[in-house]
Amino acid sequence: QQLDRLKVIIAPRHPERFAVVSGLIEAQGLSYASWTKGSTHSNPQVFLVDTMGVLRHCYQLADVAIVAGSFTTKVGGHNILEAQCFGIPVITGPYMYSQPQLIENALAHNAIIQTDINGIQGILESLLSNAEKRSEISKNALSMISAMKGSTQATLSVIHDMAPQFFGSKK
Numbered sequence: 001q002q003l004d005r006l007k008v009i010i011a012p013r014h015p016e017r018f019a020v021v022s023g024l025i026e027a028q029g030l031s032y033a034s035w036t037k038g039s040t041h042s043n044p045q046v047f048l049v050d051t052m053g054v055l056r057h058c059y060q061l062a063d064v065a066i067v068a069g070s071f072t073t074k075v076g077g078h079n080i081l082e083a084q085c086f087g088i089p090v091i092t093g094p095y096m097y098s099q100p101q102l103i104e105n106a107l108a109h110n111a112i113i114q115t116d117i118n119g120i121q122g123i124l125e126s127l128l129s130n131a132e133k134r135s136e137i138s139k140n141a142l143s144m145i146s147a148m149k150g151s152t153q154a155t156l157s158v159i160h161d162m163a164p165q166f167f168g169s170k171k
Contacts, residue, residue, distance in 0.1 A: 011049035084141035
């Protein structure tokens with residue numbers, strides 16, 4: 001009952017999945033609106049993002065983000081930082097092997113929640129009913145991101161300092 005008013009935004013990573021995902025939504029008997037086609041329903045349950053480059057607008061509306069590409073071994077996870085930059089608590093699955101350092105860092109900072117597919121509903125209910133918990137995770141994520149700033153400059157500095165060892169000194 002707690003999730004009865006829940007609105008879900010689904011944003012497939014690849015455009016070729018838009019039609020497949022809309023078919024899956026319809027097969028579940030859910031009403032939906034899409035970014036490009038709008039809706040015939042006055043109060044759709046699901047919003048399908050069927051265009052690229054608008055996810056940041058969706059994060060501005062969200063209370064929680066689920067990074068679904070991390071619930072299958074085929075994908076290995078997606079970038080959690082985009083949602084975290086908007087102060088959105090992120091739930092990931094167990095398969096974040098494409099970004100092991102990022103997920104390790106986020107877990108160490110209590111900046112995400114990682115679960116398997118069976119744990120999503122309970123965690124989602126807990127987060128949606130507890131603004132303080134959402135705020136805590138968001139603050140942890142923003143703190144983690146802040147600590148990561150400057151990493152590009154630091155990396156370039158190390159490369160600059162080490163370049164003569166590999167390429168010889170400039171003459």
